[in-house]
Amino acid sequence: MGAPLDIASAEQISAEYTSTASIFAIHADDKVSIKVTFLSPLTPSDLKRQSLVFSYMKVEVASIDGSDHEVQLYTDISAEWVSGNRNSKAEWSYGTAPDGISYHKVWKQEQLVFHEYEDRGEWGNIYYATDSGHGYTYQSGADRDVRGNFTSSGKLSNSKDTNFRAINDRWPVFAFAIDLGSVDSEATSNLFSIGLCQDPAIQFLGKDGLRNVPSLWKDYFKDDVSVLSFFHKDYSESSQLSAELDAKIAEDSTNAGGDNYALMTTLAARQAFGATQLVGTKDKHYMFLKEISSNGNTQTVDVIYPASPIFLYTNPELLKLMLDPHFENQENGHYPHLSAIHDLGSNYPNATGHTDGKDEEMPVEECGNHMFMVLAYVQYTGNTDYIKDHYPILKQWVEFLVQFSLIPAEQWSTDDFAGKLTNQTNLALKGVLGIEAMSRMSEIIGETDDAQSYTEIAHDYITKWQEYGMNMADDPKHSMLQYNNPASHGLLYNLYNDRLLGLNIVPQEIYDIQSDFYPTVREMYGVPLDTRHDYTKTDWEIFCAAIASDSTKKMFIDDVASWINETPSNKPFSDLYGAAKGEQPTSGIDFKARPVVGGIFALLLLDSEGYTAPLKPARNGTRGGNDTGDGKTNDRKNGGVRLYRVTYRG
Template sequence: MRSQLLCAGFFALQAFAASWTSTPFNPPSIPLAVRTPYLNTWLPQGQGVALNDAWPSFWAGQITAWSGFVKVDGKSYSFLGAPVVDGSPFDKATQKSFTFTSTQSIFVLSAGPVDVTVTFLSPVEATDLVKQSIPLSYMHVSVASTDGASHSVQVYSDISGEWVSGATEWDIQWSTTTTDILSHQISLVSPAKYEEVNDHSQYGTWYYSILNSKGATAQIGRDVVVRGQFLNNSVLSTVKDNNFRAISDSWPVFGLAKDLGKVGSTAAAVTYAIGHIRDPAIKYVLAGNVKQERSLYFWSKFSTAQQLISFFLNDYNTALATANALDKKVQTDAGKISPDYAGIVELSIRQSLTANELTISKNAFGQWNTSDVLYFMKEISSDGNTNTVDVMFPASPIFLYLNPKLGEYLLEPLYRYQASGLYPNKWSVHDMGAHYPKADGHNDGTDEAMPVEESGNMLIMALSFARATNDLTQIRRYQKLLDQWTQYLIEDSLIPAFQLSTDDFAGQLANQTNLAIKGIIGIRCMAEISKLLGDNKKYTNYSSIAADYVTQWQTLSASKTGPHLTLAYNNDASWGLAYNLFSDVHLGLKLFPQSVYDEQTAWYKTVANKYGVPLDTRHTYTKSDWEIWTSAIVTDTSLRDLFISSIKGYLSSGLNNQAFPDWYDTITGVAEGFRARPVSGGHLALLLV
């Protein structure tokens, strides 16, 4: 029987509170290796799950078995995962603390006379395109004596074939590289390029690696055999298992061990690298409906996976220093608002960036073209689309904060596609492809229609990133397209037709007050874009139209029975979060009168529930990103802090065990379904104002 099955109920919420200290709080799920849409593994929490209480899981919920043992003077302790090894007894190390930052999740466990510190580092290198594109993550295991004596210590870890596919009946194959690194390579026997099963990539190769230094050993085989070998002998065997088979057939695992020798109060450590490398990474549609294969940016510097992994492992100390610097900056910046807000932002950064991949193409001579950078985002958890505009938009604050050039790289695939003439509609496309990693467009024009939403989003982001980068190249190149979307907004944004907004789960609605705000701001953004490009005539025209629309909108949107904006015109009892006003504040447009902000501030105070303010009157649920955006436009600091504390209360309630679900009920605190989505980047909105 497979040991993992003993953890049935793994996803059930735990009925006990965590016994360890958690800083800044215990979240619904802890990011472990979180770097790409496919390298995306978490430790679900509920009310508290120790690092060695359960198996880590892929963001969608499937087990990605990852185990770890430490031997101290011949006595074995587990520190990671939930393995059972017949005939090889071991104790569980006792978790003492857990801390998360923007880049790291750090666990400290006691294993007899030593402490084991396990640091999961997923680097955030937003201004270094090579490093930011590397699809690898670190697990650093450090051991130090706590009793003043020296102890003989060996460390072991393995991953299972479950990392390779979303279905365990698929056959896998493997090999081990022994150079300056010890590296296991695992892949499907029958890969399917650009395809997914249960959101796992069905092609590419997984790597699990350490530096090939003294005392390092590797072994592949059945889970109980390989783990038992280490527990019984403190070293792995050179016996090879070449029986390629299904993931669930005797559960092959890929183990790496390191003898740290005698360890005293000065810590000794081993660093593991885990990752998934596929090439090509993205299929992208070009003019003429030609399909281009694009690769991750790091290939411009590294010619082989082994070369990349060697660099990555040797770069750990530098990566850690860079991560610590970013962590400190985020803690300082977000901490100026509140400690609760700092915790929300720290939990959001890795989650948001992991949805994105930086790509480049080759020129006609087969050389890498590093001037042709396109950034792609998977709409994780909801539709799985590629570069969904109304997911990019709420995520945009993270790019504006970390590196606004990334935002321009994210917009570029959409601009190029629509400028090619392949997309037939006069408004902005909804996304670049129905299924990641295919960015093959919607040449038939039947993508999910959000005409005002997406046109407004593109115009707002165009201005935001142009200002932030102080580079007019992109808006100058695509001004004709931007003007086309503006003309559409002039037609349909003041009184929006029956259509969807970004909150499409709530259904279509006509005359949406908040959607009209976005459209009007979009028109004014085109005025500002025109001014930047030296076209004062267009600036004056579009500014005048936007100002006139605001005057009309004030009458249309006002409730006759209460001091608040309506959800939809002529529905006086309705109301909602007017989060689209954030762009008016962030961009300093001063398009909407102060009275609107004052009125909404007073109203939200009267309708808050235990875990926040509902999205609108149709339901009691809300979205955390839009709550943070709304908190940035209210005129009362106490209300801003109420939004923040409500979200933090929801996250730390122990009621959920998914990766930061942004859609949840404000009364019960229970998540509605979204998880691990890139919109968490929107939680950085307060850092922009």
């Protein structure tokens, strides 16, 4: 795979994916087939395994022409894994573990803890491992020398290059060769593991001031090699757990929205989790999230929020682990404003907060997002103490919404790339629904006076909001992007929370109006985000689809699926693209690999034909839906793992 010099290319037959794996089928010289599976396990309820930043590569080889063949397998990684700066000097070593594992260890010679270069960490150790045994050889050295050695002899020299140097200085690589012997029609396989070990993982300004926080795996394993050994030997269990999650996501998604919807959720899962990192100890741990590609912020509230559906779906406790650092930072006086902070640090992995108050200004946005996420977490877990623990600051934030949300001043919403705007209809709706969400939280913990006050305000505001923000004169009727601007419109994605949380303060007429309107402004690949630009957002489209009529829901899903299949871009899954032509914007807003695609799971949190939500929201804060009474939800039968093939054009 790849494009090494002076080596004939094999023929790739197919490329498929599940939620946790990418599978490639290759034919070499029409004699043998090679199946390569890249597996990045997702274990949302098993934090020990989820804390490991490791992946597998399994290679299976079989004869396809009826004859037996002598086969040697080669693979390497380069020093490019340790830094985004190719002028950086790398160092490396070779070692073995007691349980028969051999590994290459590679690291940046000058470790820059808590620094990144072009989105890549500048500290930590990369490990590349396989089982050592009969037919196994290894080598490190210049790429041309090592690869040339294998192509000429079918094996490596078991030698180590000790000339540590810059990444781009004769490109050092770290290779394994496996002599598979005579291969017949029954597949012969070999397993490889690759991963990153960092300690410390993040710096965080919390209740104890600024401190370095370790990777969570440090609480389970004594050192890097112990982690590597556990992971490599855990393939059978990890692959089984991942296959079960693959099957659950595929089955639930197909039941909720059809094959096109399953194609989307399956593609989004690894990307959403890939932006997260579990840190701390078993007694006190957090999940931190990076705003990948858009600006690299740490723990951005309006990135956690659109990503939250996948975490509510797979394990709601993960959402709490992302909210906890925000509460700890702000409740301990590290932020000077009355509104909620936008992020906990301008550059991941530095959760150093904004003691000067100079974070990106999205006060209504972030206050509203907290209301939604805390209430959703409590509804899905029954942990009402979480409201009690943070009630004073939640009340502080909702009072801000009471004062400033109905008629929002000029500010950014989460779609900050589109520019600031006054009187944003969708942003105001977030604030109004946030006030009602706080009323429900007050009711849950017995703060009845607050509950009554906030619900009265929210109901009064929603009546005024309809007057200010809905264009009821034109045909078709629709919500306006901006108050009193009847020609404007946009995706009213914040309406989703009225349905998700069971608030039910928005009349059904509004849902119907929006469902009828979206098809009238539909482009080839979806509905534009708003009238200021042509582009759209995959996460917000699915938020809208989840609460739309059946036909409009299908329209949204089919259009996004068409874009996935037909986009000319070969970049990681983007949440922003041109609705008319499908192009991916590159001028200042080249969004790719962002965790917000977790929002595509929004449909799975609502009831749909043939599908039951994991836990239906309960107004009184108790566990609802299909709770069995023993603290567990009823498991549905896992179906077969669906594989999706995507053909990229252009």
